[in-house]
Amino acid sequence: MASWNFRASSSSQNIDEQEPLILDNVDDFSTYDEMDNLLRDKHEYHNGCQWRLRASYSKVRKYWEIKNIEGQHTCFSNILSQDHTNLDITHIVAIVSNFVHTNPSIPIKSLIAYIKARFGYSVSYRKAWIAKQKALAMEFGDWEESYNHLPRWLHAVKEANPGTILQCTGSPVEIDGQTDNNCYIMERVFLSFSPCIQGFKYSKPILQVNGTFLTGKYHGTLLTAMSLDGNRNLFPVAFAIVEGETKEAMIWFFQLLREHVCPQPNICIIIDRGTGILSALRSEEVGWEEEGLNFVYCIRHLASNFNNKFKNHDLKKQFINLAYEVKQPTVTAKLTALRHHYTQQVAWIDKIPLNKWSQAFDGGRRYGHNHGFLNED
Known part of the structure; x- marks a missing residue:
C-alpha cells in the first residue's frame, strides 16, 4: 500500500522555513493534476477544518515540494476511520489468511478490528467478508470444487467400507432450454456406514430423528438418525442431506432407513411434532406402522x-x-x-x-x- 513519506530536500537535519519538504511514494495518483487538486482542495471544506497544504511539482527535480502548511488539522481522525483504496480485497486476503487458517469461524468483526489496529483504516464489512471467503477457498477449496468432489468422495467411502449404504439423487442441468447430461445438480444424499448398521442390531431399538438447517452457500437440511448404546453413549445410525423437512424428503429418508438400516420390528422413534415427519411415518410408502413402529414425542x-x-x-x-x-x-x-x-x-x-x-x-x-x-x- 502506497504511503506519503516526507523528507528534506537536503541532508540537513534542521529544516528551516526555506527548506522544502519532499513527498515520496505517491504512486497511487495517476496524474499530477489529480495530486495537485487533492493537496490544494481536499480539506478546504471538510468539516470546517482550517488545515491547508500547498505543494508544487518540480519538473526539474522530479518530485513534489511542500511550500506551505497552515492551520491545525481537526479532521485527521475522521480521515483515518475511512477505508483506503489500496487496501483492496487481495491485500486483505493476504492479511487475514493466517487467522482463517487457525480459526475458520473467526468473526468478520474481529478481522475488521485487526486491520484497524494494524493499518489505521476501517474496511467495510462486505470487503472483509469477501476477503474471508477467498481466504477460506484458498485454504480449503471453494463451494463448487467441494461439491464436485463429493460424489467421488462418497463412492470412495463406500468402496473402503463394504456394506455401507449410499444413495444419491440428482437431476441434469438445463442450459438455454437444453439438458446437459454431463452436469448434474445434487438433490439428496443418504449415507449409513456398515459398522453403524451392524452395531444398531445390538443397541436399544430406539432412534431419534432430527433435522438442522445448512447455512452455507447451498442451503438444505441435514437429517440424522441417532441411537444409544448400552452405556448411554450416542450411536450414529444414518445421515442424509435433503432439500428440507418436507413430507416427500422424509418419506425418502424413512424408506431407506427402514429397508437398509432398521428392518427389525418394534422400533421406537423419538421425534418432534413436525407435520412433515409425522405424515411421512404414517404414509403407506414407508409402511413402518405395519411392523409395530412406535413413535413418541420429545x-x-x-x-x-x-x-x-x-x-x-x-x-x-x-x-x-x-x-x-x-x-x-x-x-x-x-x-x-x-x-x-x-x-x-x-x-x-x-x-x-x-x-x-x-x-x-x-x-x-x-x-x-x-x-x-x-x-x-
Whole structure:
C-alpha cells in the first residue's frame, strides 16, 4: 500500500522555513493534476477544518515540494476511520489468511478490528467478508470444487467400507432450454456406514430423528438418525442431506432407513411434532406402522412449545416432571389437580395422547428416554 513519506530536500537535519519538504511514494495518483487538486482542495471544506497544504511539482527535480502548511488539522481522525483504496480485497486476503487458517469461524468483526489496529483504516464489512471467503477457498477449496468432489468422495467411502449404504439423487442441468447430461445438480444424499448398521442390531431399538438447517452457500437440511448404546453413549445410525423437512424428503429418508438400516420390528422413534415427519411415518410408502413402529414425542420439544404458547416457566417444569413420572395413578392425579387451576393449559396437553409423552403410559418402549439424545446436557 502506497504511503506519503516526507523528507528534506537536503541532508540537513534542521529544516528551516526555506527548506522544502519532499513527498515520496505517491504512486497511487495517476496524474499530477489529480495530486495537485487533492493537496490544494481536499480539506478546504471538510468539516470546517482550517488545515491547508500547498505543494508544487518540480519538473526539474522530479518530485513534489511542500511550500506551505497552515492551520491545525481537526479532521485527521475522521480521515483515518475511512477505508483506503489500496487496501483492496487481495491485500486483505493476504492479511487475514493466517487467522482463517487457525480459526475458520473467526468473526468478520474481529478481522475488521485487526486491520484497524494494524493499518489505521476501517474496511467495510462486505470487503472483509469477501476477503474471508477467498481466504477460506484458498485454504480449503471453494463451494463448487467441494461439491464436485463429493460424489467421488462418497463412492470412495463406500468402496473402503463394504456394506455401507449410499444413495444419491440428482437431476441434469438445463442450459438455454437444453439438458446437459454431463452436469448434474445434487438433490439428496443418504449415507449409513456398515459398522453403524451392524452395531444398531445390538443397541436399544430406539432412534431419534432430527433435522438442522445448512447455512452455507447451498442451503438444505441435514437429517440424522441417532441411537444409544448400552452405556448411554450416542450411536450414529444414518445421515442424509435433503432439500428440507418436507413430507416427500422424509418419506425418502424413512424408506431407506427402514429397508437398509432398521428392518427389525418394534422400533421406537423419538421425534418432534413436525407435520412433515409425522405424515411421512404414517404414509403407506414407508409402511413402518405395519411392523409395530412406535413413535413418541420429545418432551423438551413439547415443553418448549408449551412455554412459547402460555409463557409460564413454572408450569413448564411441572409438565416435564409429569412426563418423567413412572406411576400411572400419580400422573392421572396430578393432571386432575392441574386441570382445576389451569384449564386452558391442561386442555392443550390433553390433545396429545398420553402414550406419546408420558413415560408411565408408553409401555417402556422408549427405555426411559423422554427427550432427544442430541439435547442432553
